[in-house]
Structures are given as C-alpha cells and as structure tokens.
Amino acid sequence: MNKSIIARNISKKYKLYKKSSERILDLITPKSYGEEFWALRDVSFQAEKGDVIGFIGINGSGKSTLSNIVAGIVPETNGTVELNGQAALIAVSSGLKNDLTGRQNIELKCLMLGFSKKQIEEMEDDIIEFAELEQFIDQPVKSYSSGMKSRLGFAISVSVDPDILIIDEALSVGDKAFAEKSLAKMKEFKEQGKTMIFVSHSIGQMKQFCEKILWLEYGMVKEFGNVEEVLPKYEAFIDNFKKMSKVEKEAYRKEALENHDVFI
Numbered sequence: 673m674n675k676s677i678i679a680r681n682i683s684k685k686y687k688l689y690k691k692s693s694e695r696i697l698d699l700i701t702p703k704s705y706g707e708e709f710w711a712l713r714d715v716s717f718q719a720e721k722g723d724v725i726g727f728i729g730i731n732g733s734g735k736s737t738l739s740n741i742v743a744g745i746v747p748e749t750n751g752t753v754e755l756n757g758q759a760a761l762i763a764v765s766s767g768l769k770n771d772l773t774g775r776q777n778i779e780l781k782c783l784m785l786g787f788s789k790k791q792i793e794e795m796e797d798d799i800i801e802f803a804e805l806e807q808f809i810d811q812p813v814k815s816y817s818s819g820m821k822s823r824l825g826f827a828i829s830v831s832v833d834p835d836i837l838i839i840d841e842a843l844s845v846g847d848k849a850f851a852e853k854s855l856a857k858m859k860e861f862k863e864q865g866k867t868m869i870f871v872s873h874s875i876g877q878m879k880q881f882c883e884k885i886l887w888l889e890y891g892m893v894k895e896f897g898n899v900e901e902v903l904p905k906y907e908a909f910i911d912n913f914k915k916m917s918k919v920e921k922e923a924y925r926k927e928a929l930e931n932h933d934v935f936i
C-alpha cells in the first residue's frame with residue numbers, strides 16, 4: 673500500500689463550559705451541560721508515502737486538533753484515521769512530563785514506544801546532544817524554557833525514527849540555529865521517503881518544505897492540493913482577511929459555515 677494516511681470524514685466536537693461545575697455536571701448527570709463546538713467538520717485527506725503536507729489556516733481553524741487526531745493523541749468524535757506505520761508528533765507542548773527530568777522523559781517516551789532499556793541507553797546520548805541539553809538533562813522539565821522543551825521533544829521524536837512525522841509549530845520557538853538543524857533533519861527524513869505533516873504559520877517554511885497543502889477554515893477543508901496551486905490562493909486570502917473589520921470577519925465566518933453541508 674502506498675498510502676500512509678487515510679483520514680475519512682473526521683469531525684471533532686468539544687464542549688465549552690462557562691463554569692467548571694458545568695463540566696462535572698455534564699459528566700455525572702444525564703442532562704447535557706455546556707455548549708457544543710465543532711473544531712473539525714467532516715475533514716478527509718490522504719497522504720501517499722513520502723508526501724510532505726503542510727496544514728495551514730488562520731488561528732483556530734483546527735490544524736492542531738487535526739494533527740493531534742492523526743497522531744492518535746486526541747480521539748476523533750466521528751470519522752476514521754488509518755495509518756500505515758508509526759506516527760510521532762512534535763509539538764511545543766508535546767507530552768513531556770513536567771515533574772520528570774529531561775533524561776527521565778526520554779526514557780519514558782522511548783519505553784512507551786516499545787524500545788528496550790538497552791536500546792534506550794544507546795539512543796540517549798544522541799538525543800541529548802541533538803537537543804543541546806547536556807548541562808540540563810537531569811533537571812526537571814518544568815525548569816526548562818519553551819525553546820528547551822521544544823528541542824527535547826524534537827530530538828526524542830526524530831530519534832525514534834517514525835514512519836510519519838508530524839511537526840506542529842515546533843520550529844517557531846527556540847533559536848534560529850536549532851531551527852536550521854531541525855530543518856536539515858527534516859530534509860534527511862524527506863529524502864528517506866518518510867511522510868511528514870508540517871503545521872506552521874510561516875508561508876516561507878511551507879514553500880521550502882511542503883509539496884501539498886491542506887488549508888483548513890473553521891474546521892473544514894477549504895482546499896487540498898499542490899503547494900503551487902493552493903499557497904498563492906491562501907496568501908491572497910490572508911492579505912484580504914487582515915484588512916477585514918471584525919464585523920466583516922464574522923459575516924465571512926457565518927457564510928462559510930452556512931455553506932457547509934450538514935455533516936453529522
């Protein structure tokens with residue numbers, strides 16, 4: 673099979689609560705509390721092995737929710753995701769345990785991924801070196817800056833050699849030198865024919881890296897296609913969107929949602 677990701681009709685419902693007591697009542701009583709919010713609506717896309725796909729869209733359009741669902745970290749409400757191979761997600765907040773040290777986090781994450789103690793010992797030094805955390809690796813992660821956390825998350829995820837690598841804004845924090853090193857690693861992965869999903873607000877990075885673009889808008893697929901085709905349309909949209917007033921933006925949002933078919 674040449675497909676590495678098949679996402680079919682993914683929808684994600686969150687509940688928004690005004691008070692924390694509503695959240696508890698919603699769990700323990702038959703009555704429904706809170707307001708339903710659909711972060712993703714009927715999203716389908718497929719990736720071939722070796723595809724590098726960029727997720728773009730304005731803030732809140734559902735990019736992180738979708739990447740978390742593809743990575744198996746957040747459950748979908750409706751729809752299915754089929755993966756051919758193991759996926760690893762790198763995000764600024766990617767599952768590091770704050771009370772554990774950097775080293776303990778490496779060990780925990782690798783154990784969870786099925787590596788043996790001996791394999792982990794062999795990988796550990798490379799991870800620490802790649803993350804540039806030699807001095808700090810035995811400190812608790814809660815004392816790390818967001819750049820340090822991101823470096824550690826990136827180093828762990830690439831060292832486990834996943835078939836599908838999902839990178840969510842992880843290159844936007846930290847210094848330029850590390851971003852360049854990470855981009856070089858991603859190029860290496862690309863040459864090895866691994867599938868990558870790249871979430872970023874940087875149109876420059878999208879151009880540099882991605883072959884295909886999935887443009888999300890209010891949780892829906894606006895466009896999915898080749899980068900040369902979709903990115904110029906997105907750039908034009910963003911220019912326009914930035915100029916809209918609050919009222920115009922709200923009217924645009926309402927129209928986009930109304931034009932979408934009922935999906936549940």
Ligand SMILES: Nc1ncnc2c1ncn2[C@@H]1O[C@H](COP(=O)(O)OP(=O)(O)OP(=O)(O)O)[C@@H](O)[C@H]1O
Pocket residue numbers: 686687688709711729730731732733734735736737738
């Ligand atoms: N755990 C949650 N509970 C409730 N709502 C959520 C939750 N996570 C995300 N959302 C909402 O879902 C929508 C999509 O969020 P998501 O983070 O996926 O968007 P995004 O495109 O990645 O945004 P950004 O570019 O700002 O990172 C947003 O309106 C967000 O507020």
